[in-house]
Amino acid sequence: MPTTIDTAFLDTMPANVAVQFFDRVAKTPDAEAFRFPRGEAWESVTWKQVGDKVEALAAGLIALGIEPEQRVGIASGTRYEWILADLAVMCAAGATTTVYPSTNAEDVAYILGDSESRVVFAEDDDQIKKLTDHRAELPHISKVVTFDGKGDGDWVITLDDLAELGAAKLAEEPNVVKAASEAVTPDQLATLIYTSGTTGRPKGVRLRHKSWVYEGEAIKAQKILDESDLQFLWLPMAHSFGKVLLSTQLACGFASAVDGRVEKIVDNCAAVKPTFMGAAPRIFEKAYGRIQTMQAAEGGAKEKIFHKAFAVGLEVDRLKREGKSVPLPLKLQHGLFDKLVFSKVRERFGGRVRFFISGSAALNREIAEWFNAAGIVILEGYGMTENSAGATVNHPDRNRIGTVGPALPGAEVKIGEGDEVMLRGPHVMEGYHNLPEETAKTLTSDGWLHTGDKGSLDADGYLTITGRIKELFKTSGGKYIAPPAIESKFKAICPYAGQFMVFGSERNYVVALITLDPDAMAGWAAENGMEGKSYTEVVQSDEVHKMVSDYVDELNGRLNRWETIKKWKLLDHDLSIESGELTPSMKVKRNVVEDNHKALIDGMYA
CATH class of the missing domain: 2.30.38.10 (Luciferase; Domain 3)
Structure with a gap:
């Protein structure tokens, strides 16, 4: 039986994320808060240093005219500055609108326009360009603050410029950030996260301060993590999973090593030696x-x-x-x-x-x-x-x-x-933005x-x-199929699998589209006399076809008769975020894949 956990913490939770953050700074000012790569080395900062920096940036946002619940966009990959920006928005009583760095310019303009964002943190010149190209559609944006890009002294300023604005504001009004933070109510809007939904325009999910505070405090109440832990944080902070891990850090007080480069995860784990990490399957x-x-x-x-x-x-x-x-x-x-x-x-x-x-x-x-x-x-x-x-x-x-x-x-x-x-609970959204x-x-x-x-x-x-x-489907023989269960089985059997997508709604048998992992296949090619050949050449070879066929046969041996894969095709490319076939959080957009490869799927039923 699961142990019953005392829920008394619900009555003593901090009122909002800003108070939760400043409570953490006050509790362990000299403990390590974050470490992050600077060149080849890792730089470390204490909670006190983070608190001072966040206060200056929050004061800078207030100086730019940000009022309670007004939206501030962050268009950047996961990095230490993303966290500084988000905490500054919370402490200025604004609301963060998250934007994946991989989002195309049209969708960025839609998200920032729909959210009426007033200020945007943009990671670099590439992210700035998406904004300048659509500036006419974004009349609400008064300032762009860049982490690595070039400022223009007018519309685009640097993070240091914002901190200087904040320092001047704090010199005039030393309590301006403290007052803004303490005035935020638990039900106030904290974050607008646009779901990279697998269909249609993204929807803005309105999440309140109490939801984020609750997430961290509920993990803390389970005594899973404490100040002695070290997290490795690479997940997209634009995704709600990343935000939960930040709230958990504020509640529990452990340090986080932050680097969003996916290709560096295993190397970074070996270097950082974390005690835990959040990840997608x-x-x-x-x-x-x-x-x-x-x-x-x-x-x-x-x-x-x-x-x-x-x-x-x-x-x-x-x-x-x-x-x-x-x-x-x-x-x-x-x-x-x-x-x-x-x-x-x-x-x-x-x-560790x-x-x-x-x-x-x-x-x-x-x-x-x-x-x-x-x-x-x-x-x-x-x-x-x-x-x-x-x-x-x-x-x-x-x-x-x-x-x-x-x-x-x-x-x-x-x-x-x-x-x-x-x-049901304190974590449930207020609703969808502008979509009653x-x-x-x-x-x-x-x-x-x-x-x-x-x-x-x-x-x-x-x-x-x-x-x-909506992903469950019925064959023309009346049998229900749950694609994720079959798809994950194949990935456990075939170490070269990239994606495995099952189709067959209202058809008389089940078929699959398969992609192979480019990194794994480079290793396979080197061991099988095909080194130097392109990914497409490798996966189109008879040898690879035979190998995949054996794995599909093994899969079919573990399935019910009506679930078995009767025909399959190997795609000559892996799915990508850029092609629109994967969401930024690496989920397959099944309907996009089906549309893109309709002729191939139909051909398997010809």
């Missing part, structure tokens, strides 16, 4: 695939030892899960394999990871069990932008693989009509949020997600 799939292919390349005795180690690790975990004792010979074997194999897997992530938190899409159970066998716990959680990202999460001491855990303390989950997951009809469809009159996800609850309140209701 794609990161774990890629790491799993890479380790598997490296072992296969080694071959011989090393590969045999590797596979034997994981067979033992998985068996030990199974016995523990079932409450059975581990026989001494197995225990001794496990200890040996821990030294020989598992410790090396842990070392890839720095060797207590757990990872996985969210934003479903994690395959086999992959979760594989990491667990190596002594790397992955706590799967669940939520969406509309409930500030965190609704349920597993606990390190009570982790049920295959579930997304119980509701956060102080929040509720229930299963509604058609097995739809429903959420959409809000009415999504929120019930008594505060329940329709998630659009299908799921079930066990006797202890642990939630299992089956998939998006």
Whole structure:
């Protein structure tokens, strides 16, 4: 049974994110708050240093005329300055509008126009250009503040320029930021996050101060993290998952190493040696695939030892899960394999990871069990932008693989009509910006949020997600298919998989489009006499086709007859954010992929 967590914290939560931040600065002023790359080295700052910088930037925003709840955009990748900008907006009583750096200029103009943003933090000259090209459509924007770009002394100023404006404001009115922060009510707008929805124009989700404060305080109440922890933070801060991790840091007081470059994650983990990290399943799939292919390349005795180690690790975990004792010979074997194999897997992530938190899409159970066998716990959680990202999460001491855990303390989950997951609590949005009809469809009159996800609850309140209701389809034979379950199975079987997309609505059998991971395939090409050939040449080769065919056959052996993949096609490119086939948080836009490859899919039914 899950332990009941005292919800008294709900009555003593800080009133808003700004107060939560200044409370943290006052509590541990000399402790490390953030570290971030400067060239090849990592630079570190204390909470006091962050507090001083944020106060100056917040005063600068007030000097620029930002009033309570007025929107301030941030168009940047994840970096220390993003966090400074966001905290400054909170402390100036404004509301942050988040923009992914990969968003195209037209959508940037739409988001900043719809939100009526007054000031925009723009990472560099590329982000500035998106604004200058659409300046006529953005009459509300009075100033652009750049992190790395060039200022023009007028419309575009630097972060240092903003801090100087703030210093002058604080010299005149020393309490201006403190007064603005303390006046913010729990129900005031804190953030507008535009969902990179898989259909249509993005919708602005209105999230209140109390929602973010609650997310951090609810994690703190579970005693999962404390001031001794070190987070590695790479997730897009434009995504609600990134914002939850920031709120959790303010509540718990640990330090964060910040670097949003996805290609540097594993190298950075080895250098920083974090104790935990939040990630999307794609990161774990890629790491799993890479380790598997490296072992296969080694071959011989090393590969045999590797596979034997994981067979033992998985068996030990199974016995523990079932409450059975581990026989001494197995225990001794496990200890040996821990030294020989598992410790090396842990070392890839720095060797100190207590757990990872996985969210934003479903994690395959086999992959979760594989990491667990190596002594790397992955706590799967669940939520969406509309409930500030965190609704349920597993606990390190009570982790049920295959579930997304119980509701956060102080929040509720229930299963509604058609097995739809429903959420209620302080984390639920105020509504969609300028879209009252959409809000009415999504929120019930008594505060329940329709998630659009299908799921079930066990006797202890642990939630299992089956998939998006609108992604489930029925074959012409009347059988229901849940694509995510099949797709994640393939990724666990095939270490070279990029994406695996299942189709077959109202058709008489199921087909798939497959992409392979370019990094993994570069390694495969080098080992199979195709080094130097392009990705397209490699994946179009007979050898690769045969390899993928074997993996599809293996997948089909694990599926119900009506789920099996009768035909499949290998795409000559991986999906990308730039092509519009992936959201910035790496979710597949199924309808875009289906439209883009309609002829290919139809051809499999010809």
